[in-house]
Each structure stands twice: as structure tokens, then as C-alpha cells.
Amino acid sequence: xxxxxNVWRQDGPGDSGRMVRYEMxxxxxxxxxxxxxxxxxxxxxxxxxxxxxxxxDCREGICxxxxxxxxGRAHGPLPGTTTCQLHMRHYKDGDELTIEPWRSAAFxxxxxxxxxxxxxxxxxxxxxxxxxxxxxxxxxxxxPVPKDVADNAFDAATxxxxxxxxxxxxxxxxxxxxxxxxxxxxxxxxxQTERWRRVRHMVATMEDxxxxxxxxxxxxEAACPKGISIDFIAQMxxxxxRARFRDPEADD
Amino acid sequence: MELDAKIPSGPIHEKWDRHRFDMKLVNxxxxxxxxxxxxxxxxxxxxxxxxxxxxxxxxxxxxxQDSPRRAHSIAAQGGINAAKNYQNDGDSVFRLFYDTVKxxxxxxxxxxxxxxxxxxxxxxDQAVAQGVPFAREYSGLLDNRSFGGAQVSRTFYARGQTGQxxxxxxxxxxxxxxxxxxxxxxxxTEMLDIVVIDGQARGIITRDLxxxxxxxxxxxxxxxxxxxxxxxxxxxxxxxxxxxTAVWRAARRGALFANPCYTQIHPTCIPASGDYQSKLTxxxxxxRNDGRIWVPQxxxxxxVAGQIPEGERDYYLERRYPAFGNLVPRDVAxxxxxxxxxxxxxxxxxxxxxxxxxxxxxxxxxxxxIEARYGNLFEMYERITGEDPYSAPMRIYxxxxxxxxxxxxxYNLMTNIPGLYxxxxxxxxxxxANRLGASALMQGLADGYFVLPYTIGxxxxxxxxxxxxxxxxxxxxxxxxxxxxxxxxLLGIDGSRTxxxxxxxxxxxxxxxxxxxxxxAGLEAAVARIPELKEEFENDVKVLGSAESFNQSLEKAxxxxxxxELAELMCYDALxxxxxxxxxFREEHQTEDGEALRDDENFxxxxxxxxxxxxxxxxxxxxxxxxxYVKPSQRSYK
Numbered sequence: 001x002x003x004x005x006n007v008w009r010q011d012g013p014g015d016s017g018r019m020v021r022y023e024m025x026x027x028x029x030x031x032x033x034x035x036x037x038x039x040x041x042x043x044x045x046x047x048x049x050x051x052x053x054x055x056x057d058c059r060e061g062i063c064x065x066x067x068x069x070x071x072g073r074a075h076g077p078l079p080g081t082t083t084c085q086l087h088m089r090h091y092k093d094g095d096e097l098t099i100e101p102w103r104s105a106a107f108x109x110x111x112x113x114x115x116x117x118x119x120x121x122x123x124x125x126x127x128x129x130x131x132x133x134x135x136x137x138x139x140x141x142x143x144p145v146p147k148d149v150a151d152n153a154f155d156a157a158t159x160x161x162x163x164x165x166x167x168x169x170x171x172x173x174x175x176x177x178x179x180x181x182x183x184x185x186x187x188x189x190x191x192q193t194e195r196w197r198r199v200r201h202m203v204a205t206m207e208d209x210x211x212x213x214x215x216x217x218x219x220x221e222a223a224c225p226k227g228i229s230i231d232f233i234a235q236m237x238x239x240x241x242r243a244r245f246r247d248p249e250a251d252d
Numbered sequence: 253m254e255l256d257a258k259i260p261s262g263p264i265h266e267k268w269d270r271h272r273f274d275m276k277l278v279n280x281x282x283x284x285x286x287x288x289x290x291x292x293x294x295x296x297x298x299x300x301x302x303x304x305x306x307x308x309x310x311x312x313x314x315x316x317q318d319s320p321r322r323a324h325s326i327a328a329q330g331g332i333n334a335a336k337n338y339q340n341d342g343d344s345v346f347r348l349f350y351d352t353v354k355x356x357x358x359x360x361x362x363x364x365x366x367x368x369x370x371x372x373x374x375x376x377d378q379a380v381a382q383g384v385p386f387a388r389e390y391s392g393l394l395d396n397r398s399f400g401g402a403q404v405s406r407t408f409y410a411r412g413q414t415g416q417x418x419x420x421x422x423x424x425x426x427x428x429x430x431x432x433x434x435x436x437x438x439x440x441t442e443m444l445d446i447v448v449i450d451g452q453a454r455g456i457i458t459r460d461l462x463x464x465x466x467x468x469x470x471x472x473x474x475x476x477x478x479x480x481x482x483x484x485x486x487x488x489x490x491x492x493x494x495x496x497t498a499v500w501r502a503a504r505r506g507a508l509f510a511n512p513c514y515t516q517i518h519p520t521c522i523p524a525s526g527d528y529q530s531k532l533t534x535x536x537x538x539x540r541n542d543g544r545i546w547v548p549q550x551x552x553x554x555x556v557a558g559q560i561p562e563g564e565r566d567y568y569l570e571r572r573y574p575a576f577g578n579l580v581p582r583d584v585a586x587x588x589x590x591x592x593x594x595x596x597x598x599x600x601x602x603x604x605x606x607x608x609x610x611x612x613x614x615x616x617x618x619x620x621x622i623e624a625r626y627g628n629l630f631e632m633y634e635r636i637t638g639e640d641p642y643s644a645p646m647r648i649y650x651x652x653x654x655x656x657x658x659x660x661x662x663y664n665l666m667t668n669i670p671g672l673y674x675x676x677x678x679x680x681x682x683x684x685a686n687r688l689g690a691s692a693l694m695q696g697l698a699d700g701y702f703v704l705p706y707t708i709g710x711x712x713x714x715x716x717x718x719x720x721x722x723x724x725x726x727x728x729x730x731x732x733x734x735x736x737x738x739x740x741x742l743l744g745i746d747g748s749r750t751x752x753x754x755x756x757x758x759x760x761x762x763x764x765x766x767x768x769x770x771x772x773a774g775l776e777a778a779v780a781r782i783p784e785l786k787e788e789f790e791n792d793v794k795v796l797g798s799a800e801s802f803n804q805s806l807e808k809a810x811x812x813x814x815x816x817e818l819a820e821l822m823c824y825d826a827l828x829x830x831x832x833x834x835x836x837f838r839e840e841h842q843t844e845d846g847e848a849l850r851d852d853e854n855f856x857x858x859x860x861x862x863x864x865x866x867x868x869x870x871x872x873x874x875x876x877x878x879x880x881y882v883k884p885s886q887r888s889y890k
Contacts, residue, residue, distance in 0.1 A: 012801065030525045030638070038530055038752070045750045045805065050796050053804055055318060057491040059531045061632070062416055063322040085635050110462055111802040118439070121319050125431040129424035130383050134303040134701045135374070137381035141338060144392025154385040154410065157417060161321055190383045 001027050001093035005040065007052055008100045010109050017109070019098075029089035033076065034059060034066060036088055037099075054113040059084040061225065064160030067167070068113050069100040074164035074223040082162065082225040102167035106174065106210040117163050119209040120177060126205035127198040128181040130190050143189050156184035158226045165220035165228075171212030176220040178206045179236035180228050186239055196247035199239040255508075255860060255875040258662040259363045264881055265345070268367045271663070272706055276713035283308030286712050287720060289456055289471035291443045291498050293320030295415075295422055295693060296676025297477030299700030302425035305434035307705060309712075312469055313426065314438045314458060316493055316807075321423045324479060324491040325696060328415025329536040331399055331407035332379075332693040334372040339396050343404040345369045350882050351402060352691060355581060356656075356684020357834035357850065358884040359514070361858075361877065363663060364681045371702040372694050376408055378701055382421040386410050400537055400689025401579045401889075407690045412536050412628050418693055422700070441467075442807065443498045444738075445731045446474060446672065447721075448505050453672035454721045457731045459739075461807065464800040466732050468723035472715060473671045473708055476502060477700065480655035480677040482515065484815045484822065485767070486759025488652035489521060489534040495811040496818045499659055499678055504817075507667040508860040508873060510660035510680035512818065513826035516687055516835045517768050518653035519585035522636055522646075523605040532651040533636055535608075535629055537689050540578045540585070542613035542622065543646070545569050547606050551596035557607055557645050568592060572845075576889040583686050583835050583848070584889060586650035590768045591846070593649075600647040609645035650768060654692060656683040656835065657825070660860040660875075664707035665699060668860075671711060675699035680858070685834025739799045742809045747792030751808045754789045758812070758819055761785070766823050771839040775827040779820060783867040786816040817866050824861070824870055831855045843886075852884050 003024040010017030027036055034056050041051035057065040061082040068083055070076035076086045091097070099113065107115040145153075157180070165176040182199050185191030191198070214233060221230045244250050260271040278286065286309050290301045293315040301313040315323060335348040348369040353360060380386065380394070386408050387395040399407035410417040429435040440461040447455040447468075455470040481496040482488035503509045520535045546567045548560050568588060570577045578585075589606045592598060599605050614622050619642060623630070630641045637647070659667050659674035661681055666673050676696040683691065721728075761781060765774035789812070797803040832841045832848035833855070841849045858875040 028526055028528060031528050032530070032636075035528050035530050039528060042750050042752060045794055045796060046748075048794075048796065051805060053802060057317060057322055057493045058324060058327045059492060060327055060533050062327050062413065063317075063324070063491060064319075065317065065322050081635065085632075087636065087638070089638055114802065117318060121321070121427065121430075121437075121439075124321075124424065124427045127431075129428040130381065131428060132378070132381040132425075133306045134299070134378060134425075134705070137374075137377040140336070140376045140380040140386075141393050143380075145388055146392050147388050147390050150385050150388045150392075153383075154417075157383075157385050157420065158413065160416075161319065184385070185383045188383050188385070190381055 001029060001091070003027050003091065004096040006096070006098045009052065009112055012111055013108050027088055029087070031088045032059065032084055033086040033088065034084050052113060053111040056084060061085040062160060064162040067102060067162045067164055069103065069167060071098050074102070074168040075225055080225055080227050102163050104166045104172040106166060106172060107163060117161070119211070120161050120163065122209065123174065123178055123202055123205050124181060127194065127201035128185070130185060131194060145189060149187055153184050153187040156180045156187070156228065156232050159228055160226060162225065164223045164225060166211065168219040168223035169212065170217055170219065171215060173214040174206050174209070174211040175214040175233045175236070176224060176228055176230065178202055179232040182236045182239060183232040186235070195239065196243035197249060199236060200243045200247055200250060203240050253668070253862070253873050255660070255668070255873055256662065257361065257875055258664060259361070260663065264362060264366045267363050268370055275706060275710035278709045278713045278716070280308055282716060284310065285716070286310065286472045287312065287470070288473050288475065288708065289469055290314070290475045290477060291456065292323065292477035292479065292678070293426065294323035294325035294477060294479060294676060295419055295696030296700040297323070298419065298422035298426045299697050300475055300477060300675060300704050301435050302422060302429050303701050303705045304708070305429035311429070311435045312438065312471065313435055314441045314443055316440065316442045316461065318440055320426055320437060320439065321420065323419060324494050325419045325693070326416045327491065328693055329412045329534065330538055331397065331409035331414045331690040332375065332418065333406050333690040334376045334408060334694065335369055335406060336373050336376060338394060339405045341404045343406050347404065348372060348406065352682070352688060353684070353882040354887065355686055355688040357686050357848070357887060358684065358852070358856070358879060359511070359833050359877065360684030361681055362879060362881055367703065368682050368695060368698050371698045374702055375694060375697045379418055379421050382424060384410065384417045384421040397538070401576060401581055402688070415693060418697065422697070443501065444735045444810070445501050446505050447727050447731050448669060449721055449725065449727045452670050455723065455728060457735050459735070462802050464798070464803065466735055468728045468732060470720040470723050472712055472720065473673065475673040475675060475704065476659065476678050477675045478678050480658065481815070481818055482652040482655055484759070484819050485652040485763050486755050487524060487529060487532050489518060489532050492531060495814070497811050497814045499674070500814040500818055502659060502667065502669070502672060503863045505669065507669050507672060508660040508862055509657070509821060510858050510860045511657040511825065512822040512861065513766065513829055513836050514656035514685045514834060515652060516582060516654040516656060517586040517650040519582055519589060519650045520608065520648045521651035522633065523600060523602060523649040525602070533632070534651070534653060535633060535646070535648060537582070539608060539626060539629060542625065543578065543608040543610050544612060545578050545606055545608055547592045547597040547599060553597070557599070566597070573889045580889045581686065582689065586768055587837055589650055605647040605649045607645040608648045610641065611645070614642065654687055656680065656685060656687055660858065664710065665704055666707070666711065673704060673708065675704050685836055738810070739806065742793070742795050742806060743799060745790065745793050745795065747794050749792050749794060751793060751795065751805055751812055754785070754793060755812050755815070758782070758785060758816060762819050762822070766826050769837045769839050770826050772827065775823050778823045779827065782816060782820040782823065786866060789813070789816065817863070820866065821861055821863060821870055825859055828872065829855055829859065
């Protein structure tokens, strides 16, 4: 099928960027979205034009590397689907698509569709872990975890850190990402010792980065390719308030 | 060159404990005087970096991805083995050891495998303490399943995302150390050379993938945790970025490369649908617990699956292997699927595939039960193929998935270059000629959490007081200039073909001649053709852009150049190994009923190759293998 693409091209963080129009005369419906971009790039290189840079790696929806705005929607039109798992059979002959990088002050553009998501790593570094040195763990079955608790923690732990939640949020807020990790560890018995400290430090770091504030648009939940629930944001907010009383280090 | 595997003496179950006592220690105050470089941030690299930093060493960790959390370990689905015997079904450290040696078709090192089985139990404890949400029973205790044909339930799993959850556990431990400043993390940074001074690994040269800047990093030891080389086949289940460059740069500096022809072709992947295909997607092996594999009995049968009556179907694995049926090991299942396609009994639009059918399982257990077990996999299948596996059988076909070969290492996981270590899939030592399901995660974490952090101390303790080599040293300068010249050369070719078009051609060549089955004529043709193809690449590739910017084509071109050289070595090794074992099947060496035929008398050794240059015959060094505890036998799954 034939498609027209409007692709954001930007040489680097200093460049103001622009939309460039490309005609794709022969797209196979069984291609993935990224294979369609591969095809575009092969053609560009052959013509002597620089290919479009985009992040991608596993191409099976789990590494979280890929992600672009397609017609204003993070990862495109299908629910629960990363860009690499979106296939062209969901488009029809003659469609015109607009492809942009994640738009967020906290994710500066590196080049074309590639953005810098290091702010997510900094949030995890602030406390998104259990402080257990290698070798000091007790037997794994010493602490039973009720199945529903384990399952709930798992639902939070499936976050792939792609950044779609931030990209889709009108405020560019990172609450869904941060709350997923806060809840994953805060729900499990293993994460209790540092529960209050963790939530305080992670939220503080999140707020120091260039993310916006959450005003309950819930666009993040709709955009999340892993279906992470905004219930975790409520859980994080509750823990954050409780931490002011429960964390002995809290002095504010 | 004498290969000393440095296997400790004593009975096998005492070797590791004894060795831990015999090794030199670095006292806590001295650990901060050592800098360790870790390349790669997957299960092995992240767990090693975190653990070394916890011990007090200064660590620099490098990855090409934008975050260490994205390393390809994340895509592992099935599970992780450990000899916990929580199910009380007769498992033990010795049984896991035994199964792994046998599964590896008697081409691995007994002492290494036994240590792996021993520390497997610690991995589960560590992961659970980190908050890894393994599957649990209603009792709140950990659940296990049988996996990959094991006769005991020793596999711990986290839905179909075990790799993701274990990697996030290791990543979190790494993030904690980045937060304390003990680890300096370098994302979007690629290692492009190793600096060897007076025979010792002393540092690396890297390229910042965003700015293109080349940098010199000195270290008291260098650890490569950069995974395997399945992408030599172009189409594989590996992530697009997986590459052999770091390992290959070490090989060019004199590190021996062991058993490159041992590659694992995973039987249950979604078949390629066209020429544009960029990668293949694995469907978890657990599907074989309930799915039945079949093809039409008649060659060239064009009917859709539903119109082929029961009597005209060939459930070939159940027919040939009544005891194991659809659960035969990966190499056997893959080879049989290839035979069906070669007999023109393949299915689907390309005729390169076999059916994996859940109709009987749905009839027996109900659709809901099957959905609970495999729902996410069925969804993934439907998303990719547009077909509904509840109503028609899935189509599957084998794809390159894992490489057992890798850098030669001794018992301490050190290569033949002192101070240079290789851990995880990047080394060769534990899986022999075939890796069992749920053992890759186990090995990566065993190496990173529980083996390397001890063994590296023994090396460092001997170098106390030497201090880092200055990065102004002539060797650093020469290595950096070499990298710079190479980059400029690739950008200056300005030919007519894209990097990917060459990579596809190399992949096809390797798949056809050094894939699921190999023969002398094919391998000789490949060994002759690969250097020619590389020459065409060096004269006709087109890499646009500059060296001083974010340039994905340039990254790919450098990686492909290394794949060419590795591909040639892989074919040499396959040619030289005139026997069939595990994933290496030489058509000339098979039993009457078509099973792999080993030749223990002549080939019971590790083939450690010394690279001599493209088009030059590499030098073979042999490490003989001895089997004291598990006596070599013909694997039989009848």
C-alpha cells in the first residue's frame, strides 16, 4: 500500500527541527511500524540522504527503547502496544501519518525521533531499589507473599520505562512511571524497610527534573503499552503523605 | 600456547569452596584503590557491576543502550533454573549439574557446571530479596514449573517476563550503586577497542554515541559482559543492537575464541513473513507443554490446517520420540522442523514453518485454562501475524537465539589475556554444545553475582600498588588512533549499498551453510565467500553522516565489519569439528535414524581459536575435556 509520512527531522538539541514529507509507494501490511521506517531509511541512504534516527532494540515490546508519537498518540492507535509491535495492517492505502519524537521538557531531543530519557534512571537511582547486598539474602521461601499481593506488585513491575506516559500527558508528568516503581517495591514485604524513605526521595527527584505535575488527565494510563493502572499513582500519593509522619528522616 | 583451565583439585562438590579459600583476598581498605571496567549491563554486567561496587571497588559500567535497563536479557521469557528442590521432587545440585552436562552433549567443563548448579540457589534468594516478583502459589510460597524437558520442576518464573524482572532487579542494585557514586554509568557508549600493555588488559577505548567523541578509560581489570553473537545470522531473536564488537575487539588483541560453531537455534519462533523482516520473535518454549507440533503427511499439501483430517497429519515429534514427544530438547526439535520443510511438508504462505496446535489442549482443559497459561503469548502471536491461535494452529519455525560459544575463559572466568574477564553469554564455559532452557539467566547471574566478584579479587590482589596505567600511554594513543582511522575509513567508502543489505547477505550465507545443519561443501563455500563479501562491503558500503555526531549507520557498519570476521571463524570451527554434537549438526556425522553422532575419541575438546586476520587460517588450540562424574553417553529422547 501507499503511505505519506510527515517525519520530524532535527539534527541535534541545538537545531530547531522541521517536518519533512516522504512518500512511501510500497508498504507491505505485514511489516511492523519500525520495519516501515527501516524501508524509508534504506531508500534515503540509497538517495544519499541521511536516514531518520530512531531508538529501537528488542522489537518485541519489552525493552522500552522504541516509541514515537504517531498522529499525536504515543506508540500509535492500538491500546497496549509498543511502536515495534504495531503492524502496518492497521493502516490503509493512501493514509497520511505524522511521526514525532516524545514531546517533553524532561526528554530533550537527541536527534530526529531520539530523545534522552536519563531522567527516568535518575528517579530510580534516588531510591527505586531494595538495599540488599549480594550474599546477604535469606532463603527465598522464608517470607511468604500472599498471591494477590505478589500479583499486584507484578502489575506495577511490568513498566518498561518507555516514557509514553510522560509523552502523552498534557503536563509532561512522570507520576505513572514513578508510582509503578514505588508501588512495586512498596507492596512487597521485602520493600517495607525503606518504604517511606523511598517514596520521599523518588518523588523529590521526580520534581527536581523537568517533569510537570499530575492533574488527573489519566492520559498516561491510556497510552501505557503495559496497561499500568493509575491506581498506583493514588498509592504513591498516599504513601508520600504517610511518609511525612512515618519516615524518621522526614524533617519537612 | 598452553591452555590452563585452572580447575581446582579435589572432589567436584568441594572444588569451589576450596578455591574460595585458596584465592587471595583484597582487604576492605584496599578495594577502593582498584578500578574495574565492566562492558555491558545485562544480567551478567549489571549484577557484576553492582556487586563489585558493594564490595568497595570503583566501577565504570558501559552500555550502548540509552539506559542499562534495556539490555537484551530483558527479553528472556521462560524462567530461571535453580536446584532449590522446593517441590520435593528429587532435584539436587548434582541433578542440575548432571542435566546440564548431559544437555550440553558432553562438551562443557564439569567443574564450571557444578559450580553453576551450586550457586543457582543463591540467585533465587538474592532476586527475591531485591523484590523480583516471581510467580507464587496461594500459600504465598514460590511456584515452579518444569521447563525445556526437565524431569523435575526447578524453574522459577515471572509470568512470561522472567528476564525483564530479573534484569530490573539487577538494574535496581546497579542504580543504587550509581546513586552512591561507586559506579559511574556510561549509557549510549560503545567499546571499540581493548588496551593491552605488556600482555595485561589495562583499559578500553570507547565512543560516545551521541557526540561521537572517542574516550580512553584505564582500569585494573576489564570485564566483558556483552552477550552473544546470534545477529551474525542477521535474522535472530536477539535485539537489533546485540553485537560481537567488544568480544571481537578482544579476539583481535589475542583473546582466544572458543567453540564459535556452537549456536542455538530455538524451535518455537514466529516464521519470517517477507524480505523486509528485521528480526524474529520467540514464542516461549513453555507452549510445547500443551501444543502439539505437526505437518501434513503429504508433501506440497496446500490445504489450510482445518481441512487436513486427523489421519493425514504427521505429529512427527510424538512419532519419532514417544518418551519426550513435543518436549524434546531444543536442538532436536529444531532439526526435525527443518527436515519437515526440506521434505516440502512445511506450512504457511512461505512453506517455511510447522504447526503448533492447541486444539486438543483447549478441548481437554477449556479455552479459559489455556488463556490463563499462555494468554499473553497468544496475544503477541496475533499482534504480529494477524491470525488467531485459538481458532487455527500457530505457525512456528526455528530461529537463532543463543550462542554457547564465546571467549575462552579459565575457571576464574579470565580469558588468556590477564586482567580481561568474560562473563554471561560472552564466554563459552557452561553450556557445552547446547544450552538447556532457563539456564541462560542462571549463568549470567551466577557469573555476575557469585563468581566473578570472588575470582577478580585473586587477580587484583596480585597487582596491589601498581596503580592505573596513564591514559597518555602510547598504547592508549595507538588504540584510539586505530579506532579513529577505522571510523574515517568506513565513512570515506561512499559506495552504493546500505549496511543492512550487506548484513542480510552475510546472514543468509551463514544461515544456509552454518545454520541448523552443516556439511563440508557448504562450509568450505562459506569460508571462501565471506572474505569476498567483506571486501565488497569495504569497497561499496554507503555510510552517511559524520563521526562527530549521533550516527546509527556508522554504529551498524562497525559492528557488521566485526561480524564478517566472526562469521568466518564460526565456519572454520564448524568445518574443523567433524562430528555432530548439540547445536552443531554435521550431516556427514549422524546415526542411522538421523540423530547427532558425537566422536568423543577425536573431538572431546574445547576448540579455542586464535584469530590471525581475515582470510588467514586461524590457529586452533585444544583444551581436552574430562568427564569424571557424568559419563558420556549417546543422548536419547526416544
